[in-house]
Amino acid sequence: MDGDEDENEGADTNTETDADTDTDADVPITVGIVAQRNNRRAQDLATTLLETLESDDVTVIVDEETGDATGHDSVPVSAMGNSDLVVSIGGDGTFLFVAREAGSAPILGVNLGEVGFLNAVPPAEAVETVVPLVDTLRAGEDIRSRRVDRLQATGDDWDLAPALNEVVVHGPQRGHGGGAEIEVLVDGERYANSHADGVLVATPTGSTAYNLSEGGPLVRPTLDSLVVTQMCATESMPPLVVGADSELTFHVSGADTGYVISDGRNRQQLELPATVTVSVAGDPVTLAGPRVNFFDALEKLE
Helix, strand or coil: CCCCCCCCCCCCEEEEEEECCCCCCCCCCCEEEEECCCCCCHHHHHHHHHHHCCCCCCEEECCHHHHHHHHHCCCCCCHCCCCCEEEECCCHHHHHHHHHCCCCCCEEEECCCCCCCCCCHHHHHHHHHHHHHHHHHHCCCCECCCCCCCEEEECCCEECCCCCCCCEECCCCCCCCEEEEEEEECEEEEEEEEECEEEEEEECCCHCCHHHHCCCCCCCCCCCCCEEEEEEECCCCCCCCECCCCEEEEEECCCCEEEEEEECCCEEEECEEEEEEEEEEECEEEECCCCCCCCHHHHHCC
C-alpha cells in the first residue's frame, strides 16, 4: 500500500476504443508521469521514461515530488488533466491519487505494489508498453482504452470528489458506541434499516478492497453494477449487488454526527439527521493500455 494514499481497485464499464485513424504527420502530445512518493525505484523509472520519450513533438511532465527528487521541471498532478496520457508508477494507491487529481486524462498504471488491480504493467515492461502508446498518439490515432465508473456522493449543499473504489457512510466512529441508525433505499425502496458502524457502496473493481474486508462479494470488473455492504449492523442484511444505474439513498440518524468518505481520502462531516445520495458519477476514468488480469490479481490476495 502507498504510504498516505489508499490502495484499492477500480470499476470497469467494458467500453473500449481502438486505433482507427491514419496520418503521416507527427502530432505534438503531452505525457504526464507520476511516481509513488518516497520511492526511489519509481522515481528512477520515471526518469528513464522521461529521457526515452521526450522529443520535439513529445512534451513530458512529471509531478512535483518526482521533479524535486530528479531535478526535472515539474507541475502539480492536478495540472495533468489535459495530457494525452498519464503514467502512474506505484501501487493502486498512487493510481487512485492520480485518478482524483488528473482523472480526465487516460491513465496507464505501472505496478510497483503487491497486488495491482489498477496497474496492469510490470516495471520491466514499462518502456516497451508506453513507447508504442506514445507513437500511436503521435500518429494521431486513438490508443486502446476503456472507461471505468466512479461514484458520486451528494447531500444538502455539498458533494464529494468522485470515488473510483467506494463511498462509505458511517457514524461518529467505528466500534462499540460509535455507530448510527442508517436506512438504505435502492431506487426509493428500502433495503435495510439498522444500527450499524456504517454502509459501504463499492464499484466492481472496488469490490476487492474495503468491501471485501467488510465481507462483501467479489465482482468481476466488467459488470455494470454496484455493491452495497453493511458494516457491523445489528440487524444485518446480506450484501446486495445492484445495477450501475441505481440511486442509493441513506438516511442517517441516532447520533450527533456522521461522515461520508470517498476512496478513504475525501471526507464530509454530517450533522445528523442527514440524507446522503450515492450514484454513478458523470465523469468516468479512462484506463489506457493493457487490461489487468483480474483472476491473476486475485491470486495475490491473502
